[in-house]
Amino acid sequence: MxxxxxxxxAHEVPPKVLLIYEAVEKxxxxxxxxxxxxxxxxxxxAGIGKGTVYDYFENKDEIIxxxxxxxxxxxxxxxxxxxxxxxxxxxxxxACLEEIQKQxxxxxxxxxxxxxxxxxxxxxxxxxxxxxxxxxxxxxxKRVFEEMTMDGIERGEIKKTILPEYVIYAIFSKxxxxxxxxxxxxTMRTGSEKLRTYLYQSLLDELCEKNx
Amino acid sequence: MxxxxxxxxAHEVPPKVLLIYEAVEKxxxxxxxxxxxxxxxxxxxAGIGKGTVYDYFENKDEIIxxxxxxxxxxxxxxxxxxxxxxxxxxxxxxACLEEIQKQxxxxxxxxxxxxxxxxxxxxxxxxxxxxxxxxxxxxxxKRVFEEMTMDGIERGEIKKTILPEYVIYAIFSKxxxxxxxxxxxxTMRTGSEKLRTYLYQSLLDELCEKNx
Amino acid sequence: MxxxxxxxxAHEVPPKVLLIYEAVEKxxxxxxxxxxxxxxxxxxxAGIGKGTVYDYFENKDEIIxxxxxxxxxxxxxxxxxxxxxxxxxxxxxxACLEEIQKQxxxxxxxxxxxxxxxxxxxxxxxxxxxxxxxxxxxxxxKRVFEEMTMDGIERGEIKKTILPEYVIYAIFSKxxxxxxxxxxxxTMRTGSEKLRTYLYQSLLDELCEKNx
Amino acid sequence: MxxxxxxxxAHEVPPKVLLIYEAVEKxxxxxxxxxxxxxxxxxxxAGIGKGTVYDYFENKDEIIxxxxxxxxxxxxxxxxxxxxxxxxxxxxxxACLEEIQKQxxxxxxxxxxxxxxxxxxxxxxxxxxxxxxxxxxxxxxKRVFEEMTMDGIERGEIKKTILPEYVIYAIFSKxxxxxxxxxxxxTMRTGSEKLRTYLYQSLLDELCEKNx
DNA sequence: TATGAATGAGATTTCATTCAT
DNA sequence: GATGAATGAAATCTCATTCAT
Numbered sequence: 001m002x003x004x005x006x007x008x009x010a011h012e013v014p015p016k017v018l019l020i021y022e023a024v025e026k027x028x029x030x031x032x033x034x035x036x037x038x039x040x041x042x043x044x045x046a047g048i049g050k051g052t053v054y055d056y057f058e059n060k061d062e063i064i065x066x067x068x069x070x071x072x073x074x075x076x077x078x079x080x081x082x083x084x085x086x087x088x089x090x091x092x093x094x095a096c097l098e099e100i101q102k103q104x105x106x107x108x109x110x111x112x113x114x115x116x117x118x119x120x121x122x123x124x125x126x127x128x129x130x131x132x133x134x135x136x137x138x139x140x141x142k143r144v145f146e147e148m149t150m151d152g153i154e155r156g157e158i159k160k161t162i163l164p165e166y167v168i169y170a171i172f173s174k175x176x177x178x179x180x181x182x183x184x185x186x187t188m189r190t191g192s193e194k195l196r197t198y199l200y201q202s203l204l205d206e207l208c209e210k211n212x
Numbered sequence: 213m214x215x216x217x218x219x220x221x222a223h224e225v226p227p228k229v230l231l232i233y234e235a236v237e238k239x240x241x242x243x244x245x246x247x248x249x250x251x252x253x254x255x256x257x258a259g260i261g262k263g264t265v266y267d268y269f270e271n272k273d274e275i276i277x278x279x280x281x282x283x284x285x286x287x288x289x290x291x292x293x294x295x296x297x298x299x300x301x302x303x304x305x306x307a308c309l310e311e312i313q314k315q316x317x318x319x320x321x322x323x324x325x326x327x328x329x330x331x332x333x334x335x336x337x338x339x340x341x342x343x344x345x346x347x348x349x350x351x352x353x354k355r356v357f358e359e360m361t362m363d364g365i366e367r368g369e370i371k372k373t374i375l376p377e378y379v380i381y382a383i384f385s386k387x388x389x390x391x392x393x394x395x396x397x398x399t400m401r402t403g404s405e406k407l408r409t410y411l412y413q414s415l416l417d418e419l420c421e422k423n424x
Numbered sequence: 425m426x427x428x429x430x431x432x433x434a435h436e437v438p439p440k441v442l443l444i445y446e447a448v449e450k451x452x453x454x455x456x457x458x459x460x461x462x463x464x465x466x467x468x469x470a471g472i473g474k475g476t477v478y479d480y481f482e483n484k485d486e487i488i489x490x491x492x493x494x495x496x497x498x499x500x501x502x503x504x505x506x507x508x509x510x511x512x513x514x515x516x517x518x519a520c521l522e523e524i525q526k527q528x529x530x531x532x533x534x535x536x537x538x539x540x541x542x543x544x545x546x547x548x549x550x551x552x553x554x555x556x557x558x559x560x561x562x563x564x565x566k567r568v569f570e571e572m573t574m575d576g577i578e579r580g581e582i583k584k585t586i587l588p589e590y591v592i593y594a595i596f597s598k599x600x601x602x603x604x605x606x607x608x609x610x611t612m613r614t615g616s617e618k619l620r621t622y623l624y625q626s627l628l629d630e631l632c633e634k635n636x
Numbered sequence: 637m638x639x640x641x642x643x644x645x646a647h648e649v650p651p652k653v654l655l656i657y658e659a660v661e662k663x664x665x666x667x668x669x670x671x672x673x674x675x676x677x678x679x680x681x682a683g684i685g686k687g688t689v690y691d692y693f694e695n696k697d698e699i700i701x702x703x704x705x706x707x708x709x710x711x712x713x714x715x716x717x718x719x720x721x722x723x724x725x726x727x728x729x730x731a732c733l734e735e736i737q738k739q740x741x742x743x744x745x746x747x748x749x750x751x752x753x754x755x756x757x758x759x760x761x762x763x764x765x766x767x768x769x770x771x772x773x774x775x776x777x778k779r780v781f782e783e784m785t786m787d788g789i790e791r792g793e794i795k796k797t798i799l800p801e802y803v804i805y806a807i808f809s810k811x812x813x814x815x816x817x818x819x820x821x822x823t824m825r826t827g828s829e830k831l832r833t834y835l836y837q838s839l840l841d842e843l844c845e846k847n848x
Numbered sequence: 849t850a851t852g853a854a855t856g857a858g859a860t861t862t863c864a865t866t867c868a869t
Numbered sequence: 870g871a872t873g874a875a876t877g878a879a880a881t882c883t884c885a886t887t888c889a890t
Contacts, residue, residue, distance in 0.1 A: 619805070
């Protein structure tokens with residue numbers, strides 16, 4: 001049988017593979033360490049036979065890598081959806097920050113993304129390799145921010161002095177700040193609500209024309 | 213024998229343990245995944261017997277956790293040193309960005325730090341637990357940034373509207389954005405030099421009083 | 425459905441079973457180890473469904489055993505054909521040696537035959553059991569050599585001092601020596617052509633009356 | 637730890653490895669199929685831990701291949717020993733035939749040798765590759781026959797018309813005939829005793845000067 | 849004290865066989 | 870009848886940890 005590559009569109013994913021992806025997602029959400037999760041734990045949670053995963057995936061690293069790519073795809077789709085509901089750049093940014101905080105699952109996903117980008121484990125390298133493939137480009141969260149920026153520039157919402165390609169770094173960096181702060185908020189005296197508002201404002205100050 | 217706790221001052225670390233720490237550092241620097249590094253690989257590189265590590269450490273997680281804490285200690289000391297050579301907040305921030313890029317080993321160390329803060333592996337939890345202990349507080353890189361910030365506020369270099377506790381996250385997230393971009397996005401259109409300048413500028417814009 | 429027993433005459437073999445037999449033959453010829461060949465590899469090569477073989481065969485061992493019996497049947501038929509074209513014992517022996525070298529497929533088949541007679545794997549025992557059955561006697565290569573010998577004795581071509589039952593082993597062992605030498609000893613100093621001539625001559629010297 | 641290559645001299649073989657070799661030998665002697673023998677069966681019989689074999693061998697195929705090479709080494713040494721006790725070519729040949737029949741273990745070993753030379757399994761290919769290495773040349777049974785022949789030619793025991801390099805094939809072929817016949821002797825009317833005598837005589841007739 | 853050979857629990861992976869379609 | 874996705878028992882292999890030397 002043809003193996004899963006992680007490049008499949010959401011509707012192309014076979015039902016059993018979906019069960020696997022969902023099992024991995026649940027395990028991550030429940031705080032398990034992906035690296036030390038057993039294949040048998042995944043299959044048990046997915047309610048399928050242990051051998052079945054090997055019909056679809058080459059090995060354990062592929063299982064995890066493809067599961068993460070699926071989560072990234074879903075995140076991207078979620079953000080696309082959210083952005084399509086807003087018209088103004090500022091609102092879109094805020095909606096993203098809001099969305100990410102609202103759903104703790106997606107928080108995990110975002111942190112996972114950072115984790116993956118900074119690690120050398122077998123599956124992390126694999127995820128990065130797959131993300132670099134042309135086929136996957138359309139599923140990158142980066143794309144959402146890029147489009148958001150293009151629109152913003154076109155409408156004159158974003159400062160003319162800013163290099164368009166930096167906008168994405170600015171947004172990314174703020175999101176990162178937010179995520180880390182929220183994650184570390186036990187030790188932070190300020191609430192996440194207040195912080196979000198502050199971050200949102202400082203991001204807009206940095207990127208947007210004042211009168212907008 | 214009393215086991216190593218990771219709270220030891222640099223000069224208290226026994227010579228064999230230092231060999232272990234250095235071996236782990238080399239392995240990380242060479243791109244190995246800490247999680248899947250074998251104890252025997254570490255001891256071979258350290259040039260000591262496999263059983264010896266168990267004279268000093270309880271188990272593998274402790275070996276890795278303490279090695280990382282040692283790296284964090286060294287990073288903190290390095291940053292302290294750098295900051296002590298500069299007087300102005302802006303210069304200090306820039307020196308940190310510069311220092312980190314200059315030394316790829318420290319890049320790895322920084323990313324490793326982030327990785328540890330966002331993962332759930334046995335050793336990551338351990339590192340976090342140990343970092344929360346009072347004894348370790350003095351070795352936290354956060355402290356460097358906090359002191360830098362305190363100084364900056366005192367001297368009026370930093371905007372008054374900014375939440376003091378937020379400054380550290382802002383610096384931290386800029387560093388992270390830079391690291392991830394440089395590390396993961398070889399496909400980046402802009403050079404890392406230019407990106408560093410941009411991030412540095414945007415950070416100062418955000419944090420500092422304009423006339424400074 | 426009635427399962428295949430391996431005793432079927434060539435024209436009784438169902439078309440799907442023939443596809444299976446041919447697939448196994450190809451795999452052996454291509455240097456695969458029968459023992460470690462997967463059922464799925466056989467069915468894929470045969471171009472049939474994996475479940476289909478279990479309509480015809482009890483289990484994997486039966487698949488392989490019957491495939492080999494089929495090859496033995498074909499070998500026997502081939503040798504019969506060749507012998508029927510020659511009248512003299514010496515010529516028949518030479519023709520067999522020649523035939524076997526000419527067709528590398530049959531070389532493989534001959535070696536496979538030896539392999540099966542000297543191994544203890546499940547399928548080997550099975551092949552031997554089936555070969556001992558009365559129904560299969562007519563398909564044994566041994567029969568060709570026996571008849572060849574009977575004819576030779578009758579015509580006074582073979583030495584009278586020789587044990588008749590030994591003749592077949594003598595022929596067989598020369599063939600085997602030749603096959604093993606050609607197959608395994610690429611480092612042989614003498615060419616296979618010369619070796620064949622030598623073995624042929626020594627066999628005739630041993631078995632035949634000198635003036636013949 | 638440095639892995640076993642199969643090229644070790646008998647006295648260099650570590651004690652645990654010797655236990656493994658002996659276990660494999662026992663399993664073969666007891667009629668087990670090497671291919672389907674489990675690693676755990678070997679280690680249990682050897683009385684060592686399952687993981688221990690992987691300290692010495694790369695994988696299962698290496699375990700089996702090296703065990704067989706060890707048997708070949710022992711066979712060669714045994715034959716060398718026997719030959720050193722006889723002075724005349726004819727006696728040496730006879731002693732070899734006798735020795736091989738006397739020890740059923742060595743019969744197994746001889747058939748195993750044929751098996752290995754005619755199969756494509758992972759371990760068979762491995763054995764052949766290792767036998768071709770220069771380091772192993774000294775342990776090949778072929779060497780015993782070659783030396784036997786050199787001596788025989790020097791002493792004028794062997795016919796001058798015979799190519800020296802064929803003598804080994806003649807001996808090998810007779811041994812093979814004998815082994816196959818004995819193995820198949822259930823169906824043979826003549827006893828192995830009588831057959832041996834006959835084979836011995838025919839071999840001497842073929843190779844030796846008549847007056848010797 | 850230091851060692852590294854030995855261990856075995858437990859992980860990954862394979863693949864013959866089944867059975868719903 | 871034919872299929873091939875699904876299974877899970879059983880195999881191979883790993884490696885943290887122990888302990889005799």
